[in-house]
Amino acid sequence: MPPVLAANAVEKRYGRVNALSGVDLEVEEGQLVGLLGPNGAGKSTLVKIACGLVRPSGGSVEICGAAAGSPGARRTLGYLAELFRFPSWMSADELLTLHQRLAGSPGGPAERAELLELVGLAHARKTRIAAMSKGMQQRLGIAQALVGSPRLLLLDEPTSALDPAGRRVVRGLLEELRRRGTSVLLNSHLLSEIELVCDHVVIVDHGRVVAAGTPDALRRQGGVEIETASGTRRFEDARRSDVPRLVRELVGAGEQIYGVRILASSLEDVYLEVVD
Amino acid sequence: MTTIVLYGLRESLRRKMFAVVLVLTLFFLGLYSWGAHEAFKDTRNFVGPGQQRLNSEDLAGAIVFGLAMFATLFLGAMLSVFLTLNVVRGDAEAGLLQPLVVRPIGRTQLLLARFIGAAGVCAAYVLLVYFISLGVMRWAGGWSPDRIISPGIELAAAVVVVSAIALAGSVFLSPIANGIGTLMIFGAGLMAGLLGEIGHAINSQKLQHISRIAWWVLPFDALYEDALHRLTIDTTGFAKVVLELGPFGGSHRAGTPLLVWSAVFLALVLAAAVAAFSVRDL
Numbered sequence: 001m002p003p004v005l006a007a008n009a010v011e012k013r014y015g016r017v018n019a020l021s022g023v024d025l026e027v028e029e030g031q032l033v034g035l036l037g038p039n040g041a042g043k044s045t046l047v048k049i050a051c052g053l054v055r056p057s058g059g060s061v062e063i064c065g066a067a068a069g070s071p072g073a074r075r076t077l078g079y080l081a082e083l084f085r086f087p088s089w090m091s092a093d094e095l096l097t098l099h100q101r102l103a104g105s106p107g108g109p110a111e112r113a114e115l116l117e118l119v120g121l122a123h124a125r126k127t128r129i130a131a132m133s134k135g136m137q138q139r140l141g142i143a144q145a146l147v148g149s150p151r152l153l154l155l156d157e158p159t160s161a162l163d164p165a166g167r168r169v170v171r172g173l174l175e176e177l178r179r180r181g182t183s184v185l186l187n188s189h190l191l192s193e194i195e196l197v198c199d200h201v202v203i204v205d206h207g208r209v210v211a212a213g214t215p216d217a218l219r220r221q222g223g224v225e226i227e228t229a230s231g232t233r234r235f236e237d238a239r240r241s242d243v244p245r246l247v248r249e250l251v252g253a254g255e256q257i258y259g260v261r262i263l264a265s266s267l268e269d270v271y272l273e274v275v276d
Numbered sequence: 277m278t279t280i281v282l283y284g285l286r287e288s289l290r291r292k293m294f295a296v297v298l299v300l301t302l303f304f305l306g307l308y309s310w311g312a313h314e315a316f317k318d319t320r321n322f323v324g325p326g327q328q329r330l331n332s333e334d335l336a337g338a339i340v341f342g343l344a345m346f347a348t349l350f351l352g353a354m355l356s357v358f359l360t361l362n363v364v365r366g367d368a369e370a371g372l373l374q375p376l377v378v379r380p381i382g383r384t385q386l387l388l389a390r391f392i393g394a395a396g397v398c399a400a401y402v403l404l405v406y407f408i409s410l411g412v413m414r415w416a417g418g419w420s421p422d423r424i425i426s427p428g429i430e431l432a433a434a435v436v437v438v439s440a441i442a443l444a445g446s447v448f449l450s451p452i453a454n455g456i457g458t459l460m461i462f463g464a465g466l467m468a469g470l471l472g473e474i475g476h477a478i479n480s481q482k483l484q485h486i487s488r489i490a491w492w493v494l495p496f497d498a499l500y501e502d503a504l505h506r507l508t509i510d511t512t513g514f515a516k517v518v519l520e521l522g523p524f525g526g527s528h529r530a531g532t533p534l535l536v537w538s539a540v541f542l543a544l545v546l547a548a549a550v551a552a553f554s555v556r557d558l
Contacts, residue, residue, distance in 0.1 A: 079374070087287060098283060102379035102381050103380065
């Protein structure tokens with residue numbers, strides 16, 4: 001079975017500027033992949049290439065085995081742009097109806113009600129978009145992207161306009177999508193968000209992938225700290241597996257142990273290390 | 277495709293521009309009714325030079341209705357430009373287009389559906405104002421043009437051509453630049469028509485030739501002048517001469533090749549817009 005998203009050596013040039021220089025990326029079925037990187041790193045360009053809004057200058061992107069931008073690829077994905085607007089005169093229900101028709105979704109009113117419930121807008125079914133806050137529009141945008149139960153969801157900064165409570169709703173939503181087996185490529189500036197929900201993280205800088213792996217694998221172990229009666233002792237090169245030995249040696253030396261802490265770098269440390 | 281056409285229609289009807297055009301139209305129709313009534317009254321006993329026989333109803337009717345046709349063309353063109361000037365680049369910059377483009381409908385269908393929606397509104401508007409103006413002429417002076425249906429269709433077609441030009445411009449230009457550009461093209465087409473009229477009056481073959489070339493480059497003016505021509509197609513004699521020197525570009529027969537070319541021109545402009553849109557990064 002091909003990956004839900006497979007990007008191979010993707011390049012994009014805007015005049016003399018290389019937005020992407022040979023990016024490889026895969027999103028497996030049911031995987032939640034976080035895309036990190038500074039402004040101008042090429043993250044949004046990569047997402048736009050995946051959904052067919054931008055044509056690559058080189059390389060290829062396939063969605064569920066179909067070339068990105070082809071009708072087959074577009075049928076299997078949902079997308080929420082970083083900067084988007086919906087017709088202000090439409091109600092939430094009308095917008096979802098429009099996208100159901102365009103996506104060929106047979107879901108009908110039940111799907112619309114379920115999606116609005118999922119994003120916490122069940123009460124706003126008849127509310128005009130003009131009367132919605134930016135946060136409500138953002139959540140409606142996610143509901144719109146989920147119309148037709150896409151296999152792959154491409155979210156470009158979906159929480160940029162949300163307050164902390166709204167972010168929590170989106171986090172819960174992403175976890176629900178993972179439970180349902182929907183694959184997600186999440187482009188976000190918020191490291192904590194990515195760290196909390198993603199199975200796999202890809203860090204992009206200057207159009208290249210500079211680090212990739214699970215959040216645990218990316219976080220490097222940074223030694224062990226042991227709190228003793230004579231003070232805190234730090235073992236810089238020690239690893240988790242060294243803890244029983246270290247404790248045994250300290251106890252053997254007559255120390256009293258009050259606590260052991262395994263030190264690890266955060267995703268933020270890793271990010272700052274690999275990004276210029 | 278129907279979904280996008282209906283979406284485009286609803287979007288068009290909700291634009292403030294549509295309300296502005298409606299208000300202007302009501303204002304125009306009010307003034308026009310008054311003016312037509314006065315024109316018929318004042319020309320009732322009008323005769324040509326040297327007591328030549330002149331049907332004053334034909335004269336007043338054709339000239340005043342020709343003026344209404346120009347106003348309808350102008351308002352229809354304004355409406356068409358403002359409904360289509362931001363279909364691609366403007367909507368993409370606002371973030372309205374991307375959620376639609378990623379759906380399986382495809383860019384070609386999306387663009388053509390938006391065109392059908394906007395052009396449909398404009399054509400319906402032009403036909404409505406045309407037939408209301410016609411009703412005013414019957415009420416004010418009991419006058420009817422020699423042809424009733426075909427001039428209205430040609431006038432609507434001229435506005436549809438302007439819509440296609442604005443739509444194609446929207447792929448390349450920002451809304452303001454596209455609006456200015458399309459209105460300048462529209463103005464240039466009308467000016468070329470006037471130039472031809474001046475050439476006709478002073479018997480300058482070169483001016484008439486330039487005007488004919490402009491007809492092929494911008495065929496909406498040819499459609500407009502042919503529509504004017506059909507108003508008095510059966511009129512002869514001195515009245516015909518007077519009517520050919522209409523107030524805003526003369527009435528001239530465009531001929532079948534030019535009418536066919538207008539349809540081809542429309543198809544070519546739309547094809548160019550679709551081709552450019554299909555490769556445009558959004």
